[in-house]
Amino acid sequence: xxxxxxxxxxxxxxxxxxxxxxxxxxxxxxxxxxxxxxxxxxxxxxxxxxxxxxxxxxxxxxxxxxxxxxxxxxxxxxxxxxxxxxxxxxxxxxxxxxxxxxxxxxxxxxxxxxxxxxxxxxxxxxxxxxxxxxxxxxxxxxxxxxxxxxxxxxxxxxxxxxxxxxxxxxxxxxxxxxxxxxxxxxxxxxxxxxxxxxxxxxxxxxxxxxxxxxxxxxxxxxxxxxxxxxxxxxxxxxxxxxxxxx
Amino acid sequence: xxxxxxxxxxxxxxxxxxxxxxxxxxxxxxxxxxxxxxxxxxxxxxxxxxxxxxxxxxxxxxxxxxxxxxxxxxxxxxxxxxxxxxxxxxxxxxxxxxxxxxxxxxxxxxxxxxxxxxxxxxxxxxxxxxxxxxxxxxxxxxxxxxxxxxxxxxxxxxxxxxxxxxxxxxxxxxxxxxxxxxxxxxxxxxxxxxxx
Amino acid sequence: xxxxxxxxxxxxxxxxxxxxxxxxxxxxxxxxxxxxxxxxxxxxxxxxxxxxxxxxxxxxxxxxxxxxxxxxxxxxxxxxxxxxxxxxxxxxxxxxxxxxxxxxxxxxxxxxxxxxxxxxxxxxxxxxxxxxxxxxxxxxxxxxxxxxxxxxxxxxxxxxxxxxxxxxxxxxxxxxxxxxxxxxxxxxxxxxxxxx
Numbered sequence: 288x289x290x291x292x293x294x295x296x297x298x299x300x301x302x303x304x305x306x307x308x309x310x311x312x313x314x315x316x317x318x319x320x321x322x323x324x325x326x327x328x329x330x331x332x333x334x335x336x337x338x339x340x341x342x343x344x345x346x347x348x349x350x351x352x353x354x355x356x357x358x359x360x361x362x363x364x365x366x367x368x369x370x371x372x373x374x375x376x377x378x379x380x381x382x383x384x385x386x387x388x389x390x391x392x393x394x395x396x397x398x399x400x401x402x403x404x405x406x407x408x409x410x411x412x413x414x415x416x417x418x419x420x421x422x423x424x425x426x427x428x429x430x431x432x433x434x435x436x437x438x439x440x441x442x443x444x445x446x447x448x449x450x451x452x453x454x455x456x457x458x459x460x461x462x463x464x465x466x467x468x469x470x471x472x473x474x475x476x477x478x479x480x481x482x483x484x485x486x487x488x489x490x491x492x493x494x495x496x497x498x499x500x501x502x503x504x505x506x507x508x509x510x511x512x513x514x515x516x517x518x519x520x521x522x523x524x525x526x527x528x529x530x531x532x533x
Numbered sequence: 534x535x536x537x538x539x540x541x542x543x544x545x546x547x548x549x550x551x552x553x554x555x556x557x558x559x560x561x562x563x564x565x566x567x568x569x570x571x572x573x574x575x576x577x578x579x580x581x582x583x584x585x586x587x588x589x590x591x592x593x594x595x596x597x598x599x600x601x602x603x604x605x606x607x608x609x610x611x612x613x614x615x616x617x618x619x620x621x622x623x624x625x626x627x628x629x630x631x632x633x634x635x636x637x638x639x640x641x642x643x644x645x646x647x648x649x650x651x652x653x654x655x656x657x658x659x660x661x662x663x664x665x666x667x668x669x670x671x672x673x674x675x676x677x678x679x680x681x682x683x684x685x686x687x688x689x690x691x692x693x694x695x696x697x698x699x700x701x702x703x704x705x706x707x708x709x710x711x712x713x714x715x716x717x718x719x720x721x722x723x724x725x726x727x728x729x
Numbered sequence: 730x731x732x733x734x735x736x737x738x739x740x741x742x743x744x745x746x747x748x749x750x751x752x753x754x755x756x757x758x759x760x761x762x763x764x765x766x767x768x769x770x771x772x773x774x775x776x777x778x779x780x781x782x783x784x785x786x787x788x789x790x791x792x793x794x795x796x797x798x799x800x801x802x803x804x805x806x807x808x809x810x811x812x813x814x815x816x817x818x819x820x821x822x823x824x825x826x827x828x829x830x831x832x833x834x835x836x837x838x839x840x841x842x843x844x845x846x847x848x849x850x851x852x853x854x855x856x857x858x859x860x861x862x863x864x865x866x867x868x869x870x871x872x873x874x875x876x877x878x879x880x881x882x883x884x885x886x887x888x889x890x891x892x893x894x895x896x897x898x899x900x901x902x903x904x905x906x907x908x909x910x911x912x913x914x915x916x917x918x919x920x921x922x923x924x925x
Contacts, residue, residue, distance in 0.1 A: 298821055300845050301844065302845075342847070344845060344846045348845070388843075388845065393898075394899070395827045395831070395843055395844075396827075397898040398830075398895070398898060399820070399827040400823075401895045402823055402826060402830070405886040405888065409886055411803040412798055412800060413549045413803070413806045414549070414797045415548055415549055415551040415796075416552075416653075416747050416748060417657045417661055417745070417748065417749050418747060419657075419660065419661060420614050420661055437690070438690050438698075441627055441634065441690070442631070445635070445701065448631070448647060538782060540784070541782040541784040543784065545785060545802045545805065549798060549806050549809060551747070581781070586737040587740060588736070588742070588743075588744065602744060602745060606738050609742060610741070610742070610745055612759045613742060613746070613759050625859070649858075650858060658749065
């Protein structure tokens with residue numbers, strides 16, 4: 288069985304890398320190549336196990352990281368050379384380029400957060416509808432021919448919508464019915480939580496299930512969390528995770 | 534709630550409720566206060582509005598309170614309707630007008646479906662400019678308002694009747710290279726997926 | 730016209746134009762006054778609104794002035810009306826929008842460079858929501874489409890102008906709380922790592 292579900296948790300390889308750096312308390316200005324590469328590859332492996340549709344960008348980044356790692360494992364040559372050679376070498380440090388990209392991406396990721404706040408702030412302000420002034424103009428000789436718009440403007444407008452509408456439509460879409468759908472599993476999980484004490488160990492959701500079912504369960508849990516229908520608790524590091532209904 | 538704060542919230546509530554206004558009972562419900570204190574709030578607000586040079590006032594009619602403009606400023610509102618500044622239509626209004634002209638009678642939901650964005654505002658603008666009007670109600674649940682064009686619309690666009698509208702532009706078929714690109718990436722991925 | 734009277738008329742005009750608002754030029758035209766005196770009137774009105782307990786305020790966003798309620802009273806209005814702009818943009822769309830807002834005019838390739846992923850879809854979403862638009866073509870080969878933000882963007886995010894965007898974070902700290910999804914991801918990894 289093949290699932291074409293895009294994992295929404297990360298926005299791309301840069302986002303994933305940022306996350307790994309933060310989680311492991313690494314210095315963004317001095318990333319240990321071997322460590323970050325191993326961690327990254329681990330995620331890619333998991334995505335593969337999940338048979339998730341791994342976007343090509345993740346794979347390109349994987350290749351870059353592997354290259355970076357191997358070049359760092361090689362004996363450092365610059366020690367044997369003159370200063371100018373060192374400079375050159377430093378400029379070509381692939382970590383440098385990655386660091387710059389990560390920092391740049393992080394700036395905009397934070398800016399996106401600020402925009403979200405602005406939008407939420409604005410959404411707390413309400414206004415009133417435009418007043419209906421037609422009564423006022425009906426008293427007068429109505430002179431709508433003042434409106435400076437032609438038929439062509441209207442046709443232009445229409446063709447713009449059509450092209451926009453086209454843009455909104457998915458380029459392609461394959462809908463296939465799975466024998467066991469994420470929706471069904473979501474409902475089941477909510478049911479389980481609703482019947483019992485409202486809290487269930489994470490592992491319990493996976494017991495006695497085939498691999499495809501485990502994958503579906505995992506995705507269902509992610510979906511439920513995304514829609515804030517469930518939450519999870521973990522008392523301390525490595526403790527069992529408890530899933531609860533919100 | 535203090536009277537001062539209530540006064541402010543009442544002002545906001547009357548403002549958003551616009552031409553419909555609100556009665557005291559509704560106000561009390563939304564505020565979660567009893568009628569007596571709401572009355573105090575209204576009194577305080579009315580006193581505020583009677584001071585200084587204001588452009589809006591509180592009007593109580595048939596048990597409903599609403600904010601309205603003042604009669605002495607009417608000439609300016611007339612000018613607003615006829616103002617050349619409001620002569621051009623926004624892209625949003627034009628799009629909405631096009632959909633209504635070609636699909637009438639049509640509901641707001643249908644318009645929003647085609648445009649992909651909320652369209653309440655352009656509909657109001659067009660109503661205000663007398664280019665569209667309500668043209669009945671849809672059948673079935675909800676009985677949504679249907680919109681159609683006005684005689685003023687025809688006049689404005691120099692049409693004798695709605696049948697004289699030029700045919701709609703066909704969807705310019707731009708088969709993009711999108712599909713191919715995706716195919717390429719899928720292949721690319723397969724390459725990686727193969728055990729190495 | 731005296732500033733006091735103008736103040737009142739401006740209040741009435743802003744009230745009538747509601748969520749659509751009016752820009753200073755329109756106000757000047759309807760009032761038949763020059764921009765300078767209109768500015769004085771607006772100032773006087775704004776000063777009035779900042780005094781005492783008011784439930785409405787003047788908001789300047791995207792070049793338009795409009796009357797709105799105050800943020801602190803939002804809970805009362807939520808019961809009555811739908812918010813004009815509920816936050817509905819995906820993280821992908823927001824990131825794309827942030828890059829466009831700060832770097833405009835900017836091409837798709839530049840956006841994808843920063844984000845590290847294909848960004849065609851979020852660009853489409855943003856175009857569909859009228860938050861961005863084409864803003865010319867790049868020089869050189871290909872003449873790529875450049876994107877910029879729209880007045881609707883400013884309005885939806887409550888910004889007076891593009892200069893009012895919060896400054897782009899300079900040195901991002903690495904403190905960042907990621908969601909719970911990762912916790913599951915790790916646990917899940919363990920599930921599979923265990924021999925079954």
